[in-house]
Amino acid sequence: MKTLLMTMLCAGAVWAQGLTYERILNPDREPGNWLTYSGNYAGHRHSPLTEIHEGNVNKLKVAWVYQTNSLQKFETTPIVVDGIIYISEPPSNAAAIDARTGRALWRYRRQLPDDLRVCCGQVNRGVAVLGNLVYLGTLDGHLLALDARTGAIRWDTVVADYKLGYSITVAPLAVRDKIVIGVAGGEYGARGFLDAYHAQTGKQAWRFWTVPGPGEPGNETWKGDSWKVGAADTWVTGAFDPETNLIYWGTGNPGPDWNGDVRLGDNLYSDSLIAVDADRGKLKWYFQFTPHDVHDWDATEVPVLVDELVRGEKRKLLLFPNRNAFYYVLDRVTGKFLLGKEYAKQTWTKGLDDNGRPIRIEGTTPTLQGVKVWPSVAGANNWYSPAYSPVTGLFYVAVRDSGSVYYTGEAVYKPGERFDGGGYRAIPGEEEQGFIRAYKPASGEVAWEYKLHSAPWSGVLSTAGNLVFGATNEGQIFALNAKTGAPLWRFQATSLLVRSNPITYAVDGKQYLAMALGNSLYAFALE
């Protein structure tokens, strides 16, 4: 009885605090949980769990299925805290699910206005949890804090005006006592920013504009007033390094997408990696991958932080396989360019110079008649997540290999109207290629590749069970040997689109694999 009482008191104490920053900082101490978007702040999407391993993964079975009521793309990364899964559901909903049974514990459904501005589907990529609150960004530009036990709204802050073309699809990132969140709106001239809000109150802590205003360095890289509608939005969750105290976040395309004439200049900080101080949101450094982009190659991929030897010296690195078909390695303390290597077919540059700046090829700018360029508008990589395994030392990326025909068009800005200055189409007759590739992180050298049937739209997860999990456009989830790429298991889950990232967790000592496939969240386990 005494023990039981103690257990209850301890459980109560844990609950009172909920999920602390200290816990998110040390996910390896509780491998059964999945506490933040990428599993850890470094963006690794790797789990130390080993119950499911290369020797038994072929015995994985469906444990349960949770269906949403939406046919929109279901892009969520689940967060798992002590036996409860927190997800977002399209368009701007959230749910808490019992991790053992798949039963919903609560659901939050947001009433959205009819005149949303979303370029690419009414989607959401996940929630963040901190303390006893669940944080959800919405398509109408709000950041909500929901009670983790009931789903009730605790605070509701307007981040941006959706009528100006802003929306929120990104999973927030909880850092210390703040919630960091970005915005989408790159096809609407919505001037980008990265925001932090006080987790308890919803009051804004800081804002960093990704397009500098007049008088700020970088504003001169925009012709005339074009900076006002320069986009460079922040719609994919970044990484954080407590040692440098920097938040690393990718920025999107400059607006308008395919007509660069109205915004001559490099267009800082579009298509860049920005490193901002976590306490004040001040820019420490930036690296622009695609200056004056005219192909919509957002640098909104997940930055991955690793410490590796470069020319005999251990360095703090940032890995960034970019949509523009180059694999970048940066020094994450200084932002110095260390490596840029072509990793999918590209026809827009002769390569990069010593500072990582692309040497463009003439005649690759979009035209009224259309111009064929590789990579495609969706790029060699996109928002879905890569994974880094400290066990194999390999970096796993779902790579897309294809091109597009790019068109330019009229670009006149009107608030809240589509402002993309052109369009694109598939190259007739071209079959897109897709791969899961394992790279040596510092050199970008390919250790192995597994060929897919088509260019992928889902991320990967690696585990200490020597496994890499991923999913195909044709509706399968699969497992590969992390050292060799050999296929070990697959399951046909859906005839709908698969657009998400896998995770793994454990409850009652049993390991589960979880992923949004089609309009359902699946959990798999050994029998």
Add this chain to the structure above:
Amino acid sequence: MVMWILFQAPPTTELPRVDKNPYTSAEDLALGQKLYNGRCAGCHGLTGDGGKGANLAVRDLPRAGTDVALYRIVRYGIPETEMPATLMASREVWQISAFVRSLGSSSNEAVKGNVARGEQVVGAKGGCLQCHAIAMKGGRLGPALTDIGGKRSPGHLRSKILEPALEITETFRVATVTTKAGKKISGVRLNEDPFSIQIRDFSDEIHSFFKEQLASVQVERRTTMPSYKGRLSEAEIEDVVAYLLTLRGTVQ
């Protein structure tokens, strides 16, 4: 009661609350055209005369008799066809719809060919029915033509007959698989993924294989349709086009 309401499912496809397109001003049309150029023209052509997608430059769109029906198609796509959901905001869907309707007012190109002669060429000299079906007659190697006249423009049909290699529909690629026992099976590829392939062979049998059962999989990158340039006279091709345009199938 409260719980019941909370757990009520929202509608999966939200349809507008109005019957008529509320966004039809000149400004809406201009915006609709911009949206169309980016999102639709790739398949339907800049003037709506079709291509991979249906011919939209017609007075009556067979699947979109009402504004709401057109809205539903633009926003949610047409299941089991190549028309994807765009999931755009409702205002934009209306603006695209307004522009698509305007395409129909520019009437189709006049066709000079003779319908009866075209039907003869299709059935005899052209050999079209060996691979294509019209209603109950014909083969299944290529797409059925029963309602092709409602879907494709004269220009698109002409270019398909003369230069079929320009574009090939993914669902009509010919695949040949060889089993580990050495048996070869060829047919139309119905599906393929990293792990399996399904084929309908030339006698219409359907086969399904896991790739580990197979020694090889070969998929034709080129269309099996021959070019009729030189095989049919220019007049005969015009006749075939005229005949095909009369095929409106059962979708009215």
